[in-house]
Amino acid sequence: MNARILELDDRTIKRFFGVDTLAYQGGALEVRTKEMLGLVASMVLRCDDCVSYHILQSKRAGVSDAELHEVFSVALVVGGSIVVPHLRRAVAFLDELNAQGLPPE
Amino acid sequence: MNARILELDDRTIKRFFGVDTLAYQGGALEVRTKEMLGLVASMVLRCDDCVSYHILQSKRAGVSDAELHEVFSVALVVGGSIVVPHLRRAVAFLDELNAQGLPPE
Amino acid sequence: MNARILELDDRTIKRFFGVDTLAYQGGALEVRTKEMLGLVASMVLRCDDCVSYHILQSKRAGVSDAELHEVFSVALVVGGSIVVPHLRRAVAFLDELNAQGLPPE
Amino acid sequence: MNARILELDDRTIKRFFGVDTLAYQGGALEVRTKEMLGLVASMVLRCDDCVSYHILQSKRAGVSDAELHEVFSVALVVGGSIVVPHLRRAVAFLDELNAQGLPPE
Amino acid sequence: MNARILELDDRTIKRFFGVDTLAYQGGALEVRTKEMLGLVASMVLRCDDCVSYHILQSKRAGVSDAELHEVFSVALVVGGSIVVPHLRRAVAFLDELNAQGLPPE
Amino acid sequence: MNARILELDDRTIKRFFGVDTLAYQGGALEVRTKEMLGLVASMVLRCDDCVSYHILQSKRAGVSDAELHEVFSVALVVGGSIVVPHLRRAVAFLDELNAQGLPPE
Numbered sequence: 120m121n122a123r124i125l126e127l128d129d130r131t132i133k134r135f136f137g138v139d140t141l142a143y144q145g146g147a148l149e150v151r152t153k154e155m156l157g158l159v160a161s162m163v164l165r166c167d168d169c170v171s172y173h174i175l176q177s178k179r180a181g182v183s184d185a186e187l188h189e190v191f192s193v194a195l196v197v198g199g200s201i202v203v204p205h206l207r208r209a210v211a212f213l214d215e216l217n218a219q220g221l222p223p224e
Numbered sequence: 225m226n227a228r229i230l231e232l233d234d235r236t237i238k239r240f241f242g243v244d245t246l247a248y249q250g251g252a253l254e255v256r257t258k259e260m261l262g263l264v265a266s267m268v269l270r271c272d273d274c275v276s277y278h279i280l281q282s283k284r285a286g287v288s289d290a291e292l293h294e295v296f297s298v299a300l301v302v303g304g305s306i307v308v309p310h311l312r313r314a315v316a317f318l319d320e321l322n323a324q325g326l327p328p329e
Numbered sequence: 330m331n332a333r334i335l336e337l338d339d340r341t342i343k344r345f346f347g348v349d350t351l352a353y354q355g356g357a358l359e360v361r362t363k364e365m366l367g368l369v370a371s372m373v374l375r376c377d378d379c380v381s382y383h384i385l386q387s388k389r390a391g392v393s394d395a396e397l398h399e400v401f402s403v404a405l406v407v408g409g410s411i412v413v414p415h416l417r418r419a420v421a422f423l424d425e426l427n428a429q430g431l432p433p434e
Numbered sequence: 435m436n437a438r439i440l441e442l443d444d445r446t447i448k449r450f451f452g453v454d455t456l457a458y459q460g461g462a463l464e465v466r467t468k469e470m471l472g473l474v475a476s477m478v479l480r481c482d483d484c485v486s487y488h489i490l491q492s493k494r495a496g497v498s499d500a501e502l503h504e505v506f507s508v509a510l511v512v513g514g515s516i517v518v519p520h521l522r523r524a525v526a527f528l529d530e531l532n533a534q535g536l537p538p539e
Numbered sequence: 540m541n542a543r544i545l546e547l548d549d550r551t552i553k554r555f556f557g558v559d560t561l562a563y564q565g566g567a568l569e570v571r572t573k574e575m576l577g578l579v580a581s582m583v584l585r586c587d588d589c590v591s592y593h594i595l596q597s598k599r600a601g602v603s604d605a606e607l608h609e610v611f612s613v614a615l616v617v618g619g620s621i622v623v624p625h626l627r628r629a630v631a632f633l634d635e636l637n638a639q640g641l642p643p644e
Numbered sequence: 645m646n647a648r649i650l651e652l653d654d655r656t657i658k659r660f661f662g663v664d665t666l667a668y669q670g671g672a673l674e675v676r677t678k679e680m681l682g683l684v685a686s687m688v689l690r691c692d693d694c695v696s697y698h699i700l701q702s703k704r705a706g707v708s709d710a711e712l713h714e715v716f717s718v719a720l721v722v723g724g725s726i727v728v729p730h731l732r733r734a735v736a737f738l739d740e741l742n743a744q745g746l747p748p749e
Contacts, residue, residue, distance in 0.1 A: 120627045129629065131612035131667045138663055139620050141654045142301040147290035148271040152257060153298060158265045158308075160302040161621065163265045163516075165376070166585070170622040171300075185252035192341035193258060195246040199514025200349050201371065201478075205376040209338065220393045232525065236352045236507035236749070243348055244515050247341045261514045266516065268621075271480070275518040297656035302621025305664050306583075306686065309693040310645045315652065352511040357500035362467060363508060369471045370478045373726075375586075378512040381510075395462035397565050402551035403468060406457040407475040407484075410723025411581065411688075413587040417540045420547065435732045442735065446562045446717035453558055457551045476726065481690075481728040539693050562721040567710035572677060573718060576684045580722040583685045589722075598685075606673035613678060616667040617685040 143176070151180040155190050162194035165205050171212045178221055187213060248281070256285040260295050267299035270310050276317045282328055293317060353386070361390040365400050372404035375415050381422045388431055396421060458491070466495040472506050477509035480520050486527045495519055502528060563596070571600035575610050582614035585625050591632045598641055607633060668701070676705040680715050687719035692728050696737045701747055711740060 125133055143153045154177040161169035177187060191209060195202050230238055248258045259282040268276035282292060296314060300307050335343055353363045364387040371379035387397060401419060405412050437507060440448055456524050458468045469492040476484035506524060547555055563573045574597040581589035597607060611629060615622050649656055668678045679702040686694035695729050702712060716734060 120631070123634075124626060124630055127608050127610045127611075129612050131663060132608070132615060132626075134659070134663045135612075135620075138656060138659045139301055139623075141659065142298050146294055146420050148260075148294045153250065153294070153741065154258070154297045155257070156260060157264055157297060157302060158300065159261045160264050160268045163514075164268055164302070164621045166621050166624060169595050169621060172377075182251065186430075188337050188339045188342070189251055189253045189258070190261060191337075192339050192345075193247050193261045194265065195261060195342060195345050195514070196267070197514050197516055199510070199517070200512050201374045201379060202514070203349075204376060206334060206342075211330070212332055215499075220282075225526070228529075229521060229525055232503050232506075234507050236348060236502045236505070237521075239344070239348045239351065240507075240510050240515075243341060243344045243701050244518075247343065265496060268619075269516045271516050271519060271690075274516060276710075293652050293654045293657070296652075300619075300657060300660050302620050304583075304615075304622070305617050306689045306691050306694060307619070308664075309691060311649060315649055316645070318647075329687075349511055352508050354502055355496065358470075358504045362470070363504070365467070365471060366474045366505060366508045367464075367512060370474050370509065372477045373724075374478055374512070393462065397494060398467070398547050398549045398552070399461055399463045400471060400630060401469045401547075402549050402555075403457050404475065405552060405555050405724070406454055407479070407724050407726055409688075409720070409722050409727070410555075411584045411586050411589060411722055412724070413559075416552075417546060420544055421540070424543075436738070437696060438739075439735055442713050442716075444713045444717050446558060447713070447720060449554070449558045449561065449718075450720050450725075453551060453554045456554065480728045481726050481729060484726060517714075538727075546683070559712065559721055562718050566714055567708065568714045570682075573714070575673075575677070576680060576715060576718045577722060579681045580684050580688045581748070584688055603672065609671055609673045609678070610681060613667050613681045616664050616686065617682060617689070 159194045163198035264299045268303035369404045373408035474509045478513035485524050579614045583618035684719045689724035
């Protein structure tokens with residue numbers, strides 16, 4: 120679907136996607152830390168698709184399940200009980216990834 | 225002011241503050257990583273007081289300025305231009321901390 | 330699914346769930362009032378799962394449909410037209426509860 | 435300042451203000467309950483001016499401080515630690531009201 | 540479903556719906572501009588149902604696809620990457636409208 | 645202060661600012677329409693600094709006060725009464741601009 124969006128031929132949108140990619144590249148912080156930052160931000164903003172994406176990328180970058188659980192706990196405390204349904208879906212998504220293995224990139 | 229809040233003698237509020245403290249203690253993730261998680265979450269939720277607090281705690285936990293800037297950049301990309309005024313205040317707060325040194329805990 | 334979350338064995342998450350339960354127990358305010366508070370907060374924050382949960386708990390605590398409609402109306406005015414799709418789903422959920430009777434606790 | 439806004443002579447804005455007034459009139463729910471609903475909604479949406487307004491109106495409608503504290507606690511649990519700075523300002527505002535007495539309507 | 544909501548016989552809700560209709564009527568601004576305002580507001584607030592509705596109304600008011608893409612791009616920059624999943628669904632909805640033609644009013 | 649932020653020498657932040665500038669340039673939509681889009685988005689997201697900025701840019705692009713009031717009214721209806729304090733500050737800012745004339749660019 121991102122391919123469909125980039126077909127729109129809108130320069131602002133295309134360049135935004137470029138900046139989005141750049142933000143998660145390693146620099147002073149490692150990729151794994153940046154993915155956890157993206158995950159906690161997505162969780163407090165309550166975006167399920169974004170949460171799933173960053174869980175997958177975090178696993179690919181070597182973040183352990185115990186570490187992911189702690190990211191979830193920070194999101195829950197910062198964002199409150201309104202985060203609970205998203206936490207449920209995050210745990211279900213992680214269980215599924217663990218059962219099926221990571222999909223090829 | 226937290227002292228004043230705890231004086232309210234409301235069990236839910238008191239216990240919430242306890243959970244909030246617990247969330248940032250080291251575990252699978254180090255304190256420094258958790259403080260950066262709290263910072264990025266505060267920034268996308270656009271809470272200036274929370275952002276200042278987590279910048280201070282991050283510095284105390286040894287997070288470098290270059291690392292903080294990358295936390296800011298993830299917050300900006302996830303949260304959009306609406307984050308810009310909070311980014312400005314975060315940079316001003318960090319400049320001030322760097323000029324004056326960290327306050328005693 | 331809450332059972333699955335509590336299995337994660339994360340102390341922060343477990344204790345957060347304890348505080349969440351405590352918040353809705355009767356005190357200076359009756360349970361029915363607290364459930365209506367949880368409902369209006371969930372509606373302005375636009376969390377459908379949370380809205381359904383608090384409608385069910387409100388009905389169990391004896392809140393009438395006329396009272397629920399007034400909670401909805403406060404949520405709509407505070408939160409604006411962005412709340413409308415959530416109001417639609419809330420009314421559909423309430424209609425369903427009224428048609429089928431409350432599920433056992 | 436509301437007077438200045440109504441001077442704009444915009445029918446949508448004027449009628450919105452009418453609906454806003456209507457929402458808090460007693461009906462199936464008493465005025466005091468509706469003010470507490472407005473308060474908790476304002477707190478989770480993190481609007482300090484709205485929080486102060488509803489604290490004042492709640493006090494005028496006879497809501498006790500112990501009841502207000504429980505409204506605060508529900509807001510804190512639903513909205514998370516991001517609500518804390520607003521809770522601080524709410525408690526300070528309530529302390530001030532209690533010290534000075536309610537202003538004339 | 541709006542018919543079902545209006546059956547609730549709640550004056551606040553009914554009058555809110557009246558104000559909502561009024562807001563999008565032509566005045567100093569044309570209907571097409573107001574629909575684009577409703578669209579960008581819905582997109583940054585991340586309400587898919589509202590986004591689809593305003594895309595449809597914008598098309599009915601003669602907004603071109605190139606203009607809609609620019610509305611999307613402003614929403615993306617203001618709201619950040621958290622808007623991306625909603626942008627995807629907006630583009631898919633617009634593709635569908637273009638494939639099937641506008642439904643009768 | 646933007647100058648200070650660009651000094652941080654963070655590529656993601658710098659490029660985000662570039663995309664932000666690009667988003668408001670004229671294309672299929674005129675600059676004046678894009679500024680009104682930025683204004684309504686800022687108002688429903690309740691960012692006072694962003695609202696003031698887009699009011700100023702809208703005036704510079706020739707948007708009339710009557711048009712601005714209609715943008716405000718759409719923001720109020722979409723975002724609800726929580727927008728009221730921001731509407732007040734927007735009207736006060738516009739009054740000030742009208743009294744003092746636009747500042748030089």
